[in-house]
Amino acid sequence: MMFRSRIWLVAVAGGSVLATAVSFFVYFNAVPVPMRVAEPLSLVPAVGTEEFRHLQSVVLDSAATPGNRIDVFENGEEIYAAKLEAIGQATHSITFETYEYWGEEIGGAFAEALANAAQRGVAVHAIFDFVGSVPASGEKFRRMEEAGVEVVRWRRPSWYQLSRFNHRTHRKLLIVDGMIGFTGGANVADPWKGNPDSGGYRDNHYRFEGPVVAHLQNAFMLNWLNARNRLLHATEYFPTLEARGELGAKVVNSSPREGTHRIRLMLLLAIAGSRDSILLATPYFYPDDMIMDALLDARDRGVSVDILLPDDEHYSAAFREASRNRWGGLLEAGVRIHEYQPSKYHAKLYVVDDYWVSIGSSNLDNRSFRLNDETNVIIMNRDLAETLTAQYERDLERAKTYDLETWETRPLTRRLLGWLAMTIGWHL
Known part of the structure; x- marks a missing residue:
């Protein structure tokens, strides 16, 4: 009789813990933060x-930062060519952040480009949202990490981060040598390859040069610091930037x-x-x-x-x-x-x-x-x-x-x- 009572108590205690955990997860993910x-x-x-x-x-x-230039790229065929070229020309540092990352052709090309950069001595740091990169094969991440790329899978499910699981990084950032910055709408995945006439997504991306690149780098650093508790502050990441255009x-x-x-x-x-x-x-x-x-x-x-x-x-x-x-x-x-x-x-x-x-x-x-x-x-x-x-x-x-x-x-x-x-x- 006492044995059955203990089993019942353990079951109740376990159910209570589970209910509390589920309530915690649902509340902090489902209840939005009050609007400002x-x-x-x-x-x-x-x-x-x-x-x-x-x-x-x-x-x-x-205020706006003056002295910048911008190049506009349409669709994957232009966007990926420009970004891969910049990665290939990097000499000091690359910081990279994206939401969706997958696909043999596009995902594979970026894995190889980042890995090759790391192997030639470039400091490469990459943040991939966990949810957006679930379809990517583990082989791609192993290839990058073995080459020396520092990889973060942003908000990987864990018991101590359940309250933040619904908070994803949707940023699309690439900063090369702290001097060239890319952002825009395109993820890094096969549906973006080509152009709308060949079935590819219709999208825009932009390349920046000038002082504003330091602010794009800082946007990456916000999540890098959150994930790694380490600030990348050397001049390889934040060089002095001169005016490259007329745009604020x-x-x-x-x-x-x-x-x-x-x-x-x-x-x-x-x-x-x-x-x-x-x-x-x-x-x-x-x-x-x-x-x-x-x-x-x-x-x-x-x-x-x-x-x-x-x-x-x-x-x-x-x-x-x-x-x-x-x-x-x-x-x-x-x-x-x-x-x-x-x-x-x-x-x-x-x-x-x-x-x-x-x-x-x-x-x-x-x-x-x-x-x-x-x-x-x-x-x-x-x-x-x-x-x-x-x-x-x-x-x-x-x-x-x-x-x-x-x-x-x-x-x-x-x-x-x-x-x-x-x-x-x-x-x-």
């Missing part, structure tokens, strides 16, 4: 004014840690400061109600708003229908929503009033604003805005506009699927 800004922004100066530039610098903690550029980092949801705040400021036009491109559109309301307020001021998204076939049905369930008010207000047809649309681009540009890793959704580590770059320059607007318009030529009538007559089954997915909207 919960009231609409009003009386924001126009984005083309010095008053806006000053406000943005103060609110986002720093400001790096904006965002993370799930309290107080650092800056990309969301960045976008709210730009929308509130818009006076003429807003162009948004994103593969995932599920922002919070405050951003949706800000877009409606912009329409009330007479600002034209265009949003470019993937077509039906190119992303999750549940996510798509959850997003679509919220389009009614936007369409009624005259927001134009377009769906890119040829292949998966994965570019992230925000252009306001033909002047303010934001490029980088952030999607227009709650995961990017509240749960992921992200890095964007703000550039306020009419020539760059004109270049990227022309690119956006070329993409619109291959897109189909989604109208209010189509939204109102969509099947009930799709609406129900969307409502079901909306129950976890904070994580979409």
Whole structure:
């Protein structure tokens, strides 16, 4: 009898421990961190004014860094060629961070390039998000580590990090010798190879030279320090950088840690400061109600708003229908929503009033604003805005506009699927 009682007590104790662990995991992963800004922004100066530039610098903690140049790359065929060339020319240091990493062709090419760099004496440090790199073969990681690459699998599941498992790094960073920096929307995986006409994803990436590269390096160091408790501070990582162009550029980092949801705040400021036009491109559109309301307020001021998204076939049905369930008010207000047809649309681009540009890793959704580590770059320059607007318009030529009538007559089954997915909207 006593033996049975002990078994029962052990079972109860074990069940209690398990229930506590599950509750801990669910609570800290499912309950979002409180928003930092919960009231609409009003009386924001126009984005083309010095008053806006000053406000943005103060609110986002720093001013733009002058003296930079930027090169724009479209699709995997251009993006990967430029990045692999830079890795091949590295002489001192490489820092690399990505969300998705896999595929024999693209994943293999980068594993070899990073390994070869390490073997010729370059200090190579690489952060791969664990979830995004699960499909990659262990052989690739062994190849890099055996060659001397310092590899971090970001947020690998472990009992002491359960509360942070839902917090992924979505950054796409490559910094070579502390002098050349890349960021943008493209991961490192086979679906990006080629171009939309050959089945590859439609995406953008950017190469920077000039003082802003040190700020991209610092974005990498934020997670490297978190993962390794070691700051890479030698001149091989942070050399003195001279001006290489005329552009001012400001790096904006965002993370799930309290107080650092800056990309969301960045976008709210730009929308509130818009006076003429807003162009948004994103593969995932599920922002919070405050951003949706800000877009409606912009329409009330007479600002034209265009949003470019993937077509039906190119992303999750549940996510798509959850997003679509919220389009009614936007369409009624005259927001134009377009769906890119040829292949998966994965570019992230925000252009306001033909002047303010934001490029980088952030999607227009709650995961990017509240749960992921992200890095964007703000550039306020009419020539760059004109270049990227022309690119956006070329993409619109291959897109189909989604109208209010189509939204109102969509099947009930799709609406129900969307409502079901909306129950976890904070994580979409």
